[in-house]
Amino acid sequence: MGKAVLGVIGGSGVYDLPGLTDLREERVESPFGSPSDTLRFGRIGGTEIVFLPRHGRGHRLSPSDINYRANIDAMKRVGVTDIVSLSACGSFHAELPPGTFVVVDQYIDRTYRRDSSFFGKGCVAHVSMATPVGPRLAARVAEAAEAEAAPVRRGGVYVCIEGPQFSSRAESLVYKAMGCDVIGMTAMPEAKLAREAEITFATLAMVTDFDCWHPGHDVVDVKAVVDVMKDNVERARRVLARLARDFPAEREACPAGSHRALDDAIMTAPGARDDEVLARLDAVAGRVLGR
Numbered sequence: 001m002g003k004a005v006l007g008v009i010g011g012s013g014v015y016d017l018p019g020l021t022d023l024r025e026e027r028v029e030s031p032f033g034s035p036s037d038t039l040r041f042g043r044i045g046g047t048e049i050v051f052l053p054r055h056g057r058g059h060r061l062s063p064s065d066i067n068y069r070a071n072i073d074a075m076k077r078v079g080v081t082d083i084v085s086l087s088a089c090g091s092f093h094a095e096l097p098p099g100t101f102v103v104v105d106q107y108i109d110r111t112y113r114r115d116s117s118f119f120g121k122g123c124v125a126h127v128s129m130a131t132p133v134g135p136r137l138a139a140r141v142a143e144a145a146e147a148e149a150a151p152v153r154r155g156g157v158y159v160c161i162e163g164p165q166f167s168s169r170a171e172s173l174v175y176k177a178m179g180c181d182v183i184g185m186t187a188m189p190e191a192k193l194a195r196e197a198e199i200t201f202a203t204l205a206m207v208t209d210f211d212c213w214h215p216g217h218d219v220v221d222v223k224a225v226v227d228v229m230k231d232n233v234e235r236a237r238r239v240l241a242r243l244a245r246d247f248p249a250e251r252e253a254c255p256a257g258s259h260r261a262l263d264d265a266i267m268t269a270p271g272a273r274d275d276e277v278l279a280r281l282d283a284v285a286g287r288v289l290g291r
């Protein structure tokens with residue numbers, strides 16, 4: 001399976017990852033465009049880490065303006081095998097108050113203006129999203145969070161809205177009634193693209209607010225999110241450090257098949273594939289395209 005390289009995508013409030021040794025920074029260009037920022041390479045213990053802040057340093061990019069394809073392609077290009085994606089989120093349950101870490105295991109995609117696949121005209125592929133999160137990776141994240149005494153919930157449904165506005169109360173109540181546990185604006189299409197790129201993926205969603213469904217709570221605003229994020233961020237960094245310290249040196253087979261997601265996924269007949277499209281799939285689909 002080769003060596004494991006742990007990618008970390010930082011969300012709102014997480015624009016760097018202190019504690020990396022042998023730190024270096026590199027701008028990695030992708031055939032899908034420019035990633036949100038330079039990639040930062042380093043180590044924690046024996047584990048190689050690649051860090052990318054999805055909104056860019058200074059939080060320049062809104063959820064709809066992030067080039068998710070470039071971010072995931074760049075991570076794949078530099079050898080990342082597993083991604084832990086950090087996200088601030090709202091909660092739909094009184095039992096998941098601000099400060100709770102939810103290790104998400106399912107997503108509902110309500111976004112509508114983002115490129116959500118590396119494939120398309122010239123090379124069509126359909127990967128499974130039935131189990132979008134790597135169960136082993138998620139368990140490692142949850143164990144690290146528990147070891148750092150963070151309040152953790154294992155499993156949860158994350159609904160991803162387009163934003164940048166927060167939801168209306170009617171929307172919030174619908175998502176809650178649908179069985180969603182948390183809400184954010186960025187886990188999709190990140191999780192879909194990681195799957196297409198055969199990178200094992202997990203989201204560590206950090207609750208900052210109760211969105212706006214609860215008549216007894218203040219409605220969410222940026223100040224509330226940022227205030228809670230300040231407390232969450234330090235704990236998140238400790239969780240990541242522990243996760244990295246205990247991370248296997250070799251990539252593990254994913255029980256949900258994320259390391260082989262493209263086996264049998266490409267529909268377009270070899271003779272009907274577009275060479276230009278294939279060229280830009282060199283990193284994402286090189287294993288199955290033989291590039």
Ligand SMILES: CSC[C@H]1O[C@H](OP(=O)(O)O)[C@H](O)[C@@H]1O
Nearest residue numbers: 011012063087088184185186225
């Ligand atoms: C700052 S409030 C809304 C903002 O926070 C979340 O960001 P991220 O998922 O990158 O941590 C949410 O998705 C919105 O982008």
Ligand SMILES: Nc1ncnc2[nH]cnc12
Nearest residue numbers: 088089090183184185211
């Ligand atoms: N309530 C909320 N809705 C969407 N994104 C969020 N990020 C943090 N809180 C959020």
